[in-house]
Amino acid sequence: MKPLNKTVMTSAAALIIAAGSAFAQDVTTDTEMDTTTEAQVSTESNMDQAADDLESAAENTGDAIENTADDVANAAEDAADDVEQAAEETADDMENAADDMAADVDAEMDADADMAADTDMDTAVEGEGDQMAATEMSDDLEAAADLEISTLIGTPVVSQDGNDVGEIDNFYDMTGEIVAVVGIGGFLGIGEHDVAIGLDNLAVAETNDAGEPTQFMITGYTEEDLKSMTEFDTESAAVIDSSTSLRSAMNM
Secondary structure, three states: OHHHHHHHHHHHHHHHHHHHHHHHHHHHHHHHHHHHHHHHHHHHHHHHHHHHHHHHHHHHHHHHHHHHHHHHHHHHHHHHHHHHHHHHHHHHHHHHHHHHHHHHHHHHHHHHHHHHHHHHHHHHHHHHHHHHHHHHHHHHHHHHHOOEHHHHOOOEEEOOOOOEEEEEEEEEEEOOEEEEEEEEOOEOOEOOEEEEEEHHHEEEEEEOOOOOEEEEEEOOOOHHHHHHOOOOOHHHOEEOOOOOEHHHHHOO
């Protein structure tokens, strides 16, 4: 009986050991499975967190891009406003400069006009003075002043000594100076020596009952002076219209 009991005990021990080993293996397997599950859960959790992080990063990047675009747009708008304002200020400055220049030109033109008016007035006064002087100078010619030149042509002329020296041939305008052209010497117009006598040196010597001149006198020259004077060149002066009065000719 002892050998059988020993065998049974041995078998029982073997079964116990086998059962313990199996149990240990099951426990180990369960533990490994639990660990694997936890690892899987942890991995999924990490992946979810990474996905959230990526999504958040994408959103932040989008916001940053949008903010940057807004900043660029705002900067461009501000730059455009600055350029527009600068252009307006430049245009205003140019307009003001043009107005100032126009005002200066107007002022200068007004000053020139005033100066020209003063000059014209001075010239007019001088002209009136010259005309007055001419009128005063023609006191000795007053009897002939309002007669047509055609009535004076052919009137005898004497020297200041009373000697006959010639006759009035015509009256000419020598660049503003009225002169009487007198034919000195000759006979009936033949061999005459034409000389120009200024009105300052011409006077009415005799008149008729109507007060019209019948004789002129040359003053300031002797008969010899007249004969030695340069021959008058009719091309150097303009003949005065014979229908014009001597006074009108002097005041032209």
